[in-house]
Amino acid sequence: MKDEKQHISSYASLTVVLVILLTLTTISVLVTGIHLGPVTVAVALVIASVKVAIVITQFMHLRFENLFLKLAVSGVFTLFALVILITFIDYFFR
Amino acid sequence: MTMGNDTQPSYLEYQGKHKGLAGWLLSTDHKRIGLLYLYAIIVFFFVAAFLGLLMRIELIAPGKTIMEPQTYNGLFTIHGIIMIFVIVIPGMAAVFGNFFLPIMIGARDVAFPKLNLFSWYLYITGALLGVLSQFIGNGPPDTGWTFYVPYSVESDTSVIWALTAAFILGFSSILTGLNFIVTIHRLRAPGMKWMRMPLFPWAIYATAWTQVLATPIIGITLLMVIAERVLNIGFFDPALGGDPLLYQHLFWIYSHPAVYIMILPAMGVVTEIFPTFSQKPVFGYTAIMISSLAIALVGYFVWGHHMFTAGMSYYARWFFSFLTFIVAIPSAIKVFNWISTMYGGSIDLKPPLLYAIAFIFLFMIGGFTGLVLGSLATNVQTHDTAFVVAHFHYIIFGGMGFAFFAGIHYWYPKMFGKMYNNRVANIAWGFNFIGFNLLYFPHFILGIQGMPRRSYDYLPQFHTGHFISTIGAFILIAGMLLMLFNFIRAGRRGIKAPANPWHGVTLEWKIPSPPPHENFEEIPEITSKPYFFGSSDKTKQ
Numbered sequence: 001m002k003d004e005k006q007h008i009s010s011y012a013s014l015t016v017v018l019v020i021l022l023t024l025t026t027i028s029v030l031v032t033g034i035h036l037g038p039v040t041v042a043v044a045l046v047i048a049s050v051k052v053a054i055v056i057t058q059f060m061h062l063r064f065e066n067l068f069l070k071l072a073v074s075g076v077f078t079l080f081a082l083v084i085l086i087t088f089i090d091y092f093f094r
Numbered sequence: 095m096t097m098g099n100d101t102q103p104s105y106l107e108y109q110g111k112h113k114g115l116a117g118w119l120l121s122t123d124h125k126r127i128g129l130l131y132l133y134a135i136i137v138f139f140f141v142a143a144f145l146g147l148l149m150r151i152e153l154i155a156p157g158k159t160i161m162e163p164q165t166y167n168g169l170f171t172i173h174g175i176i177m178i179f180v181i182v183i184p185g186m187a188a189v190f191g192n193f194f195l196p197i198m199i200g201a202r203d204v205a206f207p208k209l210n211l212f213s214w215y216l217y218i219t220g221a222l223l224g225v226l227s228q229f230i231g232n233g234p235p236d237t238g239w240t241f242y243v244p245y246s247v248e249s250d251t252s253v254i255w256a257l258t259a260a261f262i263l264g265f266s267s268i269l270t271g272l273n274f275i276v277t278i279h280r281l282r283a284p285g286m287k288w289m290r291m292p293l294f295p296w297a298i299y300a301t302a303w304t305q306v307l308a309t310p311i312i313g314i315t316l317l318m319v320i321a322e323r324v325l326n327i328g329f330f331d332p333a334l335g336g337d338p339l340l341y342q343h344l345f346w347i348y349s350h351p352a353v354y355i356m357i358l359p360a361m362g363v364v365t366e367i368f369p370t371f372s373q374k375p376v377f378g379y380t381a382i383m384i385s386s387l388a389i390a391l392v393g394y395f396v397w398g399h400h401m402f403t404a405g406m407s408y409y410a411r412w413f414f415s416f417l418t419f420i421v422a423i424p425s426a427i428k429v430f431n432w433i434s435t436m437y438g439g440s441i442d443l444k445p446p447l448l449y450a451i452a453f454i455f456l457f458m459i460g461g462f463t464g465l466v467l468g469s470l471a472t473n474v475q476t477h478d479t480a481f482v483v484a485h486f487h488y489i490i491f492g493g494m495g496f497a498f499f500a501g502i503h504y505w506y507p508k509m510f511g512k513m514y515n516n517r518v519a520n521i522a523w524g525f526n527f528i529g530f531n532l533l534y535f536p537h538f539i540l541g542i543q544g545m546p547r548r549s550y551d552y553l554p555q556f557h558t559g560h561f562i563s564t565i566g567a568f569i570l571i572a573g574m575l576l577m578l579f580n581f582i583r584a585g586r587r588g589i590k591a592p593a594n595p596w597h598g599v600t601l602e603w604k605i606p607s608p609p610p611h612e613n614f615e616e617i618p619e620i621t622s623k624p625y626f627f628g629s630s631d632k633t634k635q
Contacts, residue, residue, distance in 0.1 A: 076307060079307065079391075079394060080307075082394075082395065083347055083394065083395075086395060086398075086410075086413065087343050087347075089407065089409055089410045089413055090339070090343070090398070090406045090407045090409075090410035091407075092407070093407035093408065093409045093410065094405070094406065094407040094410075
């Protein structure tokens with residue numbers, strides 16, 4: 001296809017992404033040792049979501065795609081986040 | 095004049111690599127796959143309808159009539175599983191979406207034809223496993239189609255088989271949705287911009303997103319129940335740190351959007367019928383299109399209204415009740431637009447339009463009674479009563495079912511190249527409409543009086559309502575058999591259908607009946623919006 005381009009990320013940027021992912025993984029492990037009550041799940045989900053966002057944008061090259069695709073993917077994750085948030089309206093106030 | 099090649103064999107006559115039955119079972123033609131779904135759905139529908147009739151016979155009088163309570167529990171479970179997971183959820187999109195989506199957007203097939211056939215095989219596997227669950231293991235599952243915990247974890251019947259069946263059916267639904275999204279994005283004919291796409295494809299598009307995004311949740315949830323049964327993990331068991339309400343949340347996060355997977359294509363079908371039989375452009379194209387997307391979106395956030403009496407927090411109940419009222423707005427917009435489309439038009443009261451009008455009437459009753467259930471105070475009175483059974487069937491059968499009947503009457507000449515008998519179709523419509531209302535309306539009254547749902551027996555004061563309902567069931571079955579007879583007779587002896595018997599203007603009416611194997615001799619170029627009726631246009635605008 002004529003608009004098909006190759007995007008090659010530099011080793012430096014990929015290394016930075018790897019370090020960020022490993023750091024976040026370490027944080028999520030450490031957080032389990034802290035008693036945060038009902039917020040524990042929320043913290044774990046937020047950290048996991050940030051990692052997912054990094055993987056999708058950097059490793060899966062979403063940042064090179066057109067605006068429509070970016071909006072579509074963002075919309076899906078926003079929807080998923082809302083579903084979890086709304087479920088927790090029940091859990092937090094029950 | 096048609097866009098197809100009249101000398102090219104129709105998809106029914108086409109002889110490809112495989113012949114005979116293999117030519118159907120291995121075909122990747124979207125039209126043949128659509129018919130494979132249709133035939134399967136007809137068979138399963140009559141099986142499930144027969145089970146429903148047996149339940150009605152049991153309930154014609156208090157006490158035992160023809161079966162034991164455990165048999166009754168098994169019947170309403172498998173009736174629900176087949177009707178919901180095998181017929182209603184995949185039905186419209188799989189049959190009409192497969193057959194007409196590519197044609198209506200000017201494509202030769204769906205984006206992934208082999209994946210399409212694979213979806214059908216998954217569907218058949220799941221459907222057969224669902225039926226098989228009745229006969230294997232420790233007896234028919236008795237949980238109801240909702241598989242609520244803790245009972246679905248504790249019941250020693252064949253629940254795992256039924257759960258696996260629903261899981262496989264879900265996969266089929268996801269793959270179909272994925273196929274349709276890519277088809278609409280990538281295969282629209284040149285010039286068919288988004289706002290030039292007919293409204294049935296728009297409805298299928300909204301449905302497909304819901305299929306792709308909501309169905310995985312039920313897949314995971316059903317696996318969690320299996321894991322709970324087999325490994326005793328404790329997702330839903332409070333004694334092990336779990337929460338039984340978590341199951342209800344997860345189940346309805348999917349199953350409420352699933353109602354829109356059922357109803358959105360139904361709305362798309364009648365949206366095609368009203369302009370054709372009014373010979374007038376659809377009123378409010380943009381409003382109908384946006385309302386389809388709005389229903390699909392807001393429909394995600396109302397699942398909690400199934401759980402008002404389950405022990406949710408006050409704020410959650412308030413939130414879900416509020417959004418339930420909001421989701422009624424786009425549905426109401428569609429109803430106003432359908433009626434406005436007919437207003438001032440040249441009405442031709444043929445069977446498809448009769449069914450489409452019945453759809454509006456029945457769907458409105460279902461919708462308004464849904465507000466009774468969506469309101470926190472009245473929900474407490476009507477929850478888990480026959481009122482819910484009535485509301486549910488008015489939406490699902492009165493809505494999706496009658497729209498399906500409308501669609502099959504509308505597109506039958508195109509699909510099979512034969513005309514059915516209008517008079518017989520009108521008589522069958524009368525039986526169906528009267529039978530349906532006699533069958534289900536008494537349940538509203540019974541429910542308000544306190545008749546619980548899924549109950550094998552009842553107090554004598556509910557006898558009259560149940561008796562009327564059972565009579566209605568027989569009338570409805572008679573109407574549906576008459577309708578089926580009319581179609582079978584048309585297939586064998588009906589007169590040849592012209593390319594455009596109803597004077598429709600969307601692309602499917604511009605190719606021969608039945609369509610040729612590749613739909614179009616040349617892919618058409620679209621230069622205007624759909625629903626332009628030219629000189630016969632009765633618009634007053």
